[in-house]
Amino acid sequence: MAHMTNPLATVDQLYRRTSFSALPSDLQDVIFFTTQCLTQAAGILLRIPQSVTAQANVILARYWLVESPLSHEFSDVSAAVLFLVAKLSSHPCPPRDVCNVYAYLLSPGSNLFPRSNDASGPPPPAQHDPSSYYLSEAAYAAFHGRILALEGRVLHALSFDTHVALPHPLAITYLQALDFLEQPRAEMARRVVEHLNAALLSPQLLYLTHQPHALAVAAIYSAARDRGAKMPECAWWEVFDVDREELGFLVVGMRSLEGLVRKQRADFEELARGTMITRKFVEAEMKMRGLRFGNGSAAADAAEIDEETAMMLSMDEKADTMEQ
């Protein structure tokens, strides 16, 4: 059954995330969503199949239930997880490629998050500025080192369990069993896969709380609603071992993502300016709200690492500026 089931988050893990984290939930959500988007974009640029990138999304979400998102830079975690999952798949990518892609995506010209027109802030850089994502040797070495350290850390936090079962193949099988609800096959399948991929980005952690078969059924239900397809009149989801309540919850969860993201864009001007959310931004935001950055242990951890690497980093940066 291993290829059809996932380990699920415990109630305790979810409770700790919502109740004990120093991070306000809206910040937590925006960090989650933007980082998962970043992972997806990097997967596309690295030409990694979605089946691998999606696993990276799930692993990242699991990791953040064990360790606070604040303990490391978000883009570093994203890169480390993608590197790790790709390495274990049949589509490994060299660390150099990963570093280059992330340097590009984090540069202002990458268009990772489309700018909205009325955004304030500095004007967008000239059309195409390669120097903005040039990765110096020192910067590469530093980034590479951070990725490798984080790789070990992620594996440790998950006790080396990198198994992820994705709902996509199940969804296609279910669609076949339902005869594609008498819709054009390609379109119906695409819509279902779209729903499943969107759910990867949802801060509701749907992939951590529900088994793949339930996600598959919910995506089919949503897609059928989108296309006005006629579904069987009986409780067909029960055939696929999903009960009504679970289905309802998942469908609402999947469909609420769009609204959530719209709200995020309105709330955070950083997003509207088209740049990735960074730890620095979160820190500033929390200070503005009068909150302390990081909770006890996570802060200590981060500080410990920083002491070691801060020196190196500052030297790297100096080297960078001298080179340029």
Added chain:
Amino acid sequence: MASKSRWADTEEDAAQDAQRKREKEEKKRLKAEKARKAEEEKRAQAEAEAARQQQEQQEKEQVENDANNRPPAKRRKVTPGREDGSVAEGEGGVEEDEAPKILRFEAGGWGPAHSVENYDKLNDIEEGAYGWVARGKEIKTGKVVALKRLKLDDGNSGAGLPETGLREIQILKDCSHRNIVTLREVVTSGGPQRIENVFLVLDFLEHDLKSILEDMPEPFLASEVKTLLRQLASGLSYLHDRWILHRDLKTSNLLLNNRGCLKIADFGMARYVGDPPPARLTQLVVTLWYRSPELLLGTETYGPAVDMWSVGCIFGELLTREPLLQGRNEVDELTRIFELCGVPTDESWPGFRRLPNARSLRLPPKSASSVASGSVIRARFPLLTSAGCALLDGLLALDPTRRPTARQMLAHEYFAQDPKPKQEAMFPTFPSKAGQERRRRRDTPNAPGRGQQAAVDLGSVDFGGIFAGREKEERGGGFSLRMI
């Protein structure tokens, strides 16, 4: 229960039964009275007897009570049926709708890895190609386990943790079968900040087949070979059913405990495959002596059949206590294969000429090969039954598509024939090497290392001479006693 419910089904029966009980009771009472009369005559004896009688009586009464209690219970069972039949038929239907049978899948959760400090090291077992294995004891439970340390790259290569080790962990975590070694957990040393070492905590088994074979004075009995092979095939069919190729089966990777249970270990080469098999798999897998001809000829798409070839080599080794095909290098290995199994022809292995390294092969001319190129498996194993020979012949078929699958192998008549596979519990025991301080010797070559250069081109190799001396060999004739 079934018979009881039959007699208790009707009221009449119950009544009759009760009457019978009452009659018996009467008799008992009469007997008791007699006993009391006897008691007057013989006091000492009678007291004990009376007590016994009383006890009996109590028991009988209890039985009666039970019998009296039972009918209402039965009636209760009957009533819902009646209601179902007459009144509440709809309700039953509704109930079915309310509680549909829904499967729930449990797959656990996740959390940080534990520290290796939870284990005491007892002694080293061996140093293999992919790491170091020690016997250890879990401090909390006192359970003896094997600790396998993953070799970590020292950071020079810049690739982080080795994917072979991570794949091994992932595959073992996904497997649960009695003939596959169990991964209990993965522990680390150095803490989350900086992982120094990664240890796999595995079941500890006393032996590996390799060292048993080296040390045993007499080969395994036919029944014992069957037990071992059947367990190997059963574990392997589990793996292949789950799309896992082991890719390094050999006797030193097969562990045996003192209760005759065999477990497949060392998944450092294993990986998941799909159907169709992924293109461009590395052919640098499987220890040379157990490597199949298609791998030696450089195929890039292969499947479970490479494992089945290794099983064939292990089969031969179990019979003779010697590795079957001990080639010194790739070319020598191929030579030995062709000597044993015959030279491939377009009939015996259609399409082998298209394999990358086969183009430059110079095989013995057809005329010579027609006599001598047949398989000599039958002659090499005179003591093997014909069913056993057929199985070995199938496993060592040059053409991978002709090898049986692990599942087919399990159903082979070889296992059904006498002598039957020996019960595991009856398996002989051996002095353990792993439990002692001594390290295991390692005579088998190791599986090829990753990133090693594949023997892309065997060069133009001349196999023309491999059967040169063969005509002089004595053939046919002779017989030997079969030992079963």
